[in-house]
Amino acid sequence: MKSFVPVAAFAMIAAVPATAQVTSPGAFVAAAGASDLYEKTSSQLVLQSTRDPKVRSFAQMMVRDHNQSTAMVKAAAARAGVRSAPPKLMPAQAQMVADLRRASGADRDRAYVTQQRTAHDQALALHQGYAANGTAAPLKAAAAKIAPVVQHHIEMLSSM
Numbered sequence: 001m002k003s004f005v006p007v008a009a010f011a012m013i014a015a016v017p018a019t020a021q022v023t024s025p026g027a028f029v030a031a032a033g034a035s036d037l038y039e040k041t042s043s044q045l046v047l048q049s050t051r052d053p054k055v056r057s058f059a060q061m062m063v064r065d066h067n068q069s070t071a072m073v074k075a076a077a078a079r080a081g082v083r084s085a086p087p088k089l090m091p092a093q094a095q096m097v098a099d100l101r102r103a104s105g106a107d108r109d110r111a112y113v114t115q116q117r118t119a120h121d122q123a124l125a126l127h128q129g130y131a132a133n134g135t136a137a138p139l140k141a142a143a144a145k146i147a148p149v150v151q152h153h154i155e156m157l158s159s160m
Contacts, residue, residue, distance in 0.1 A: 025082045025136040032073045033087030035123045038097070039066040041089070045100050046112045054160055055109045065153070069146045076142035113160050120157060124150045
């Protein structure tokens with residue numbers, strides 16, 4: 001199979017500036033929840049098939065770290081009095097998961113890494129933006145703690 005970059009990945013890149021401007025606490029919680037859900041879902045999917053030890057290790061870390069960030073945002077939302085629906089993938093994220101499901105072997109691994117770069121750029125913009133401009137102090141603090149973790153993930157992806 002040929003290597004490919006899913007079209008949905010480009011759609012997520014285009015969404016980064018808009019995501020960075022999220023100011024409503026509810027919108028931040030929804031976007032952070034969707035981001036974590038995508039990271040966990042895509043990582044669990046690739047863990048079912050990858051034979052690459054670097055991809056496997058990274059995907060395991062994604063599940064662990066994004067479970068933690070989900071818990072942090074949920075707790076901060078509760079402290080801020082923000083109610084939110086359970087996380088739901090955005091259409092571009094759902095498309096990327098579908099793209100991963102269709103790929104296999106090394107092509108799936110390559111698509112996963114490409115998607116992770118895109119998703120992490122978006123997540124970093126989201127958390128940095130809310131940490132700087134958010135209106136709910138507990139959520140701003142959570143975003144400020146999560147952003148360096150996302151930055152670390154981006155650094156790891158640069159070597160993959």
